[in-house]
Amino acid sequence: MGNPFPGEHPEWLWRDPDPKSSYDAIVIGGGGHGLATAYYLAKNHGMTNIAILEKGWLAGGNMARNTTIIRSNYLWDESAAIYEHALKLWEELPEELDYDFLFSQRGVLNLAHSLQDVRDSVRRVEANRLNGVDAEFLTPEEVQKVCPIVNISEDVRYPVLGATFQPRAGIAKHDHVAWAFARACDAMGVDIIQNCEVTGFVRDGNRVTGVETTRGRILSDTVGMVAAGHSSVLAEKAGFRLPVQSHPLQALVSELYEPVHPTVVMSNYVHVYVSQAHKGELVMGAGVDQYNGYGQRGSFHVIEHQMAAALELFPIFGRAHLLRTWGGIVDVCPDASPIIGATPVDGLYVNAGWGTGGFKATPAAGWAMAHTMATGEPHELNQPFGLERFTTGHLIDEHGAAGVAH
Amino acid sequence: MLQIECPWCGLRDETEYKYGGQAHVAYPEDPSALSDEEWAEYLFFRDNPKGPFAERWVHTGGCRKWFNAVRDTRTYEFLAVYANNEPRPDISSLTGADTAGATA
Numbered sequence: 001m002g003n004p005f006p007g008e009h010p011e012w013l014w015r016d017p018d019p020k021s022s023y024d025a026i027v028i029g030g031g032g033h034g035l036a037t038a039y040y041l042a043k044n045h046g047m048t049n050i051a052i053l054e055k056g057w058l059a060g061g062n063m064a065r066n067t068t069i070i071r072s073n074y075l076w077d078e079s080a081a082i083y084e085h086a087l088k089l090w091e092e093l094p095e096e097l098d099y100d101f102l103f104s105q106r107g108v109l110n111l112a113h114s115l116q117d118v119r120d121s122v123r124r125v126e127a128n129r130l131n132g133v134d135a136e137f138l139t140p141e142e143v144q145k146v147c148p149i150v151n152i153s154e155d156v157r158y159p160v161l162g163a164t165f166q167p168r169a170g171i172a173k174h175d176h177v178a179w180a181f182a183r184a185c186d187a188m189g190v191d192i193i194q195n196c197e198v199t200g201f202v203r204d205g206n207r208v209t210g211v212e213t214t215r216g217r218i219l220s221d222t223v224g225m226v227a228a229g230h231s232s233v234l235a236e237k238a239g240f241r242l243p244v245q246s247h248p249l250q251a252l253v254s255e256l257y258e259p260v261h262p263t264v265v266m267s268n269y270v271h272v273y274v275s276q277a278h279k280g281e282l283v284m285g286a287g288v289d290q291y292n293g294y295g296q297r298g299s300f301h302v303i304e305h306q307m308a309a310a311l312e313l314f315p316i317f318g319r320a321h322l323l324r325t326w327g328g329i330v331d332v333c334p335d336a337s338p339i340i341g342a343t344p345v346d347g348l349y350v351n352a353g354w355g356t357g358g359f360k361a362t363p364a365a366g367w368a369m370a371h372t373m374a375t376g377e378p379h380e381l382n383q384p385f386g387l388e389r390f391t392t393g394h395l396i397d398e399h400g401a402a403g404v405a406h
Numbered sequence: 407m408l409q410i411e412c413p414w415c416g417l418r419d420e421t422e423y424k425y426g427g428q429a430h431v432a433y434p435e436d437p438s439a440l441s442d443e444e445w446a447e448y449l450f451f452r453d454n455p456k457g458p459f460a461e462r463w464v465h466t467g468g469c470r471k472w473f474n475a476v477r478d479t480r481t482y483e484f485l486a487v488y489a490n491n492e493p494r495p496d497i498s499s500l501t502g503a504d505t506a507g508a509t510a
Binding site: 230244246292293295334390392 | 449
């Protein structure tokens with residue numbers, strides 16, 4: 001079938017090149033972070049003779065499986081810096097990439113359900129303000145003004161005692177974000193190579209000199225692993241371990257409904273987070289399954305628990321119909337913070353361990369990873385997030401702000 | 407939901423169990439003798455194979471005993487269940503060649 005709107009809507013937004021025999025840099029993984037890494041390698045560092053190697057199809061992993069929440073209200077200075085950098089980039093990207101991927105700054109409420117929750121939330125709000133991140137603490141009545149369908153009755157198992165609110169937070173259409181980055185990368189000459197799985201690394205002593213792939217050997221002295229749930233599998237091929245564990249994480253959507261949910265609501269305590277997509281689906285996510293898994297599916301009782309939590313918070317969902325559920329594989333770090341930096345192999349860099357919350361960081365992760373790959377040194381944004389923190393003990397414990405919720 | 411065979415109670419729902427991560431990770435005999443790197447390795451680094459994985463489970467909703475299992479992290483299929491003082495069983499006959507990363 002031909003293109004019914006020639007000149008208006010191209011059939012393909014990027015080329016489908018065969019791999020060259022060598023590149024100045026290779027990014028393994030064609031998800032959001034990989035695409036953003038390649039984009040900033042080209043844009044910020046002038047490296048356009050580069051390739052993205054994707055084992056499946058573009059954005060076929062977590063990039064199009066997440067619940068699209070974007071926010072920067074993290075507790076610690078290091079996290080606030082990188083997530084806020086990301087949020088500022090998100091605010092510019094639709095224009096910069098000339099692609100309206102429906103970035104909607106509709107705010108996020110993080111509910112507090114216990115006295116400890118309230119104390120932690122107030123502390124996080126104050127920390128956010130000190131870091132220039134917009135944040136306020138709302139009473140239950142104020143919560144209901146922002147999101148009228150939230151049940152603030154005291155007569156429930158986990159009543160809403162308040163919430164943090166970040167007005168600049170929001171959602172975006174994740175698959176379109178990937179396409180926007182892909183088109184921009186392609187226009188700058190980046191080769192996006194799909195169906196190209198990395199099966200091994202070529203080394204000269206302790207230095208990486210290329211990768212073996214299902215489409216042949218491709219040489220490069222600079223290689224970045226951006227493989228999310230499969231980071232450990234790649235690291236093992238390169239001969240080292242990462243402090244991450246891969247877990248299934250599930251999400252689901254309802255059928256399409258009239259707009260009823262004007263913001264994003266997250267609750268770590270009862271394990272659910274909810275927004276409404278532009279088309280009208282209620283989008284919900286929960287916590288990870290407890291066991292390690294690469295199956296891109298989880299156990300049904302996790303979904304059941306998540307629906308129960310959603311129903312208590314939003315009684316109006318009582319007759320909503322579930323449309324579909326799916327799972328992704330998330331690589332979780334012991335301190336719920338990511339790893340971006342050098343590896344034990346020279347010239348090989350890693351961006352991994354984002355756990356349940358990597359989507360919101362997509363542009364900043366790419367920004368920092370690109371800087372690290374181009375210069376061989378970490379950017380100030382990712383300097384605290386190196387692998388060495390597990391030896392020095394300088395962990396960045398974001399279980400409170402990351403926890404289950406994204 | 408997974409169905410898990412407790413060595414003492416038999417087949418029960420996953421919701422009766424808690425997960426304990428990689429099995430056969432011994433506490434260091436002399437922790438104070440470890441370098442920072444070795445201590446980090448013990449504290450934070452665990453195998454994360456795509457394939458058979460020897461792991462710990464505890465039957466919290468039943469006998470409350472810990473035990474070990476070998477489970478395939480691709481299919482979630484349990485390949486063996488055994489007591490936590492037993493060595494990891496040889497499951498190579500059950501899984502074929504691809505046991506990459508499954509060193510315990």
